[in-house]
Amino acid sequence: MTDETKKKVEDKIVGLVKEYAGKKRFKPIDIVKEMEKEFASEGLTKDDIKGALKEIMDEEKLVYGYAGGSFLTLPENQ
Amino acid sequence: MGKKHQTPLLDELKKGKWISFVKEIERAAEKSERTEDLLGQVEESYRDKVNHWKHGGMAGVKGYGAGMVGRFSEFPEKYPGIKECHSMRIIPSAGFFYNSDFLRKLADISEKHAGGLLNFHGATGNIQILGMSQAEAEDAFQAIAELGFDLGGSGSDLRTPSCCAGQARCEFANYDTMKICYNLTEEYQDELHRPAFNYKFKLKFSGCANDCVASAARSDLAFIGTWKDKIKINQDEVKNYTKKFNVQKYVLDKCPTKCMWFEGENLVIDDENCVKCMHCINEMPKALRAGDEKGASILIGAKAPLVTGPRMGMMLVPFYDINEDAKNDYEWLKGLISNMWEFWDEYGVSRERIGELIGRVGLNTFLEGVGLEPVPEMVEHPRSNPFIKFTEDED
Structure with a gap:
């Protein structure tokens, strides 16, 4: 995966969580499946997307929350 | 010093000759105001016959999606000390061996950053520091990391693998439970710390059918030591x-x-x-x-109640040559686990344990999905018929 594609995936994931903030809770696996479909034409694997998600979490663009199951959400200051 | 909260119901639990958790919390409360508040709220829970915790939310340390279990008091103004009362889970040493130096240092961390209460070991097998606030979490985590320990699993992830003392102390152990437990814990760091599953997944290793870690009842994938030849x-x-x-x-x-x-x-x-x-x-x-041809049976799908009630593990692999696979860094097993997680990722739904998924899609479909051949010993309950249906042209 090129840096450019990775950036696109990361922006897409963060954008999706922002767009649905307060309306829908995304499980990490939902996001991975969604991105797999979205970037199918670019040949991205599940592991590529998991890698991109890992970087998002490490950079704290998103954080994990828990309500019966784990989900991705925006950090509290956002 | 007088008690901050009157606790007549809890006081009843100090009577008698048995060990009392109330006495222990009171001892911790002598040094911690937040633990005094804990006594007050627990008293209310006994009075009202409901617990007064709000569960979940946002609690954790940087970069980790697991390891802290969020708990918030329903009465933050009345009990400010436990406005946040999270549990921090720490991966235990395989077989639960510690030296006294570690225990003293851990107790110090608990007193400094939480309410001085430790849980050895919780139902999950983890060490737990109880009564932590989010503000203290990062410092406590760093102190624990300096001791060489790490946070355990929580949420929709691989929960902290656990094992019995195995060959370190027990003559009945048919394989090295601590070795495989440690190996898989190291292998699956990402799965432990980043919740990416549909729901929780537990691995437990017992050296024999005495099953001291209750793996058959309480883990999605249970490994129970056994042997093939004669007693x-x-x-x-x-x-x-x-x-x-x-x-x-x-x-x-x-x-x-x-x-x-x-x-x-x-x-x-x-x-x-x-x-x-x-x-x-x-x-x-x-x-x-036990005989000389030692190995393990692998059971799948046990769980305690939530979505569809409790269930015991079902026999998946009657005899796994674990001692042989250990020579190859458990390559066969890791392949099987990877296939299972792929299948569960693909077909599982939110909050569905893998055993529930097998119940929903059928064992045949699951076996095909993970690449295992059906065998008659894959029984759901002891001495019950297998629910694989063989066609006439099959042996």
């Missing part, structure tokens, strides 16, 4: 036992498959029908020993 019999020791207690009544009559009997003074075992339950070996350890 070794020392007839002289059998004779000694017959002089000490009623072997017929307490051993033979309690054998679940009635596969043993006396011929004269000699004990005979029909090993073909032995289910390796360990009862006879437990009763007469000097006379009976």
Whole structure:
């Protein structure tokens, strides 16, 4: 995966969580499946997307929350 | 110093000669105001017969999606000390071995950053520091990391693998439980710390069917030590036992498959029908020993209640040559686990454990998905018919 594609995936994931903030809770696996479909034409694997998600979490663009199951959400200051 | 909160119901739990968790919390409360507040709220819970915690939310340390279990008081103004009362889970050493230096330092961390209460070990197998606030979490985590320990699993992830003391202390262990537990814990760091599953997934390792970590009842994937060949019999020791207690009544009559009997003074075992339950070996350890071809049975799908109630594990792999696979860094097993997680990712729904998924899609579909051949020993319950249906042209 090129840096450019990775950036696109990361922006897409963060954008999706922002767009649905307060309306829908995304499980990490939902996001991975969604991105797999979205970037199918670019040949991205599940592991590529998991890698991109890992970087998002490490950079704290998103954080994990828990309500019966784990989900991705925006950090509290956002 | 007088008590901050009156706790007449909890005081009842200090009476009698048994160990009291109330006494221990009170001891911790002598040094911690937040733990005093904990006593007040627990008293209300006993009075109202409901717990007053709000569960979940946002609690954790940087970069980790697991390891902290969020708990918030329903009465933050009345009990400000436990406005946040999170539990921090720490991966135990395999087999639960610690030295006193570690325990002292951990107790210091607990007193400095939480309410001075530790849980050894929680139902999950983790060490838990109780009563932590989010503001203290990062510092506590760094202090724990300096001791060489790490946070455990929580949420929809691989939960902290756990094992019995195995060959370190137990003569019955059929494989090195601590070695595989440690190996898989290291292998699956990402899965432990980043919740990416549909729901939780637990691995537990017991060295024999005594199942000291209750793996058959409480883990999605249970490894129970067993053997393939015959039980070794020392007839002289059998004779000694017959002089000490009623072997017929307490051993033979309690054998679940009635596969043993006396011929004269000699004990005979029909090993073909032995289910390796360990009862006879437990009763007469000097006379009976497990065979030499040791390995493990793998059970899948056990869980405690939530979505569809409790269930025991189902036999998935009757005999896994774990000792041989250990020489290849558990390559076969890791491949199987990877296939299972792929299948569960693909077909599982939110908050569905893998055993529930198998119940929904059928065992045949699952086996095909993970690349295992069906065998008659894949039974759902002991001595019940397998629910694989063989066609006429199959053996």
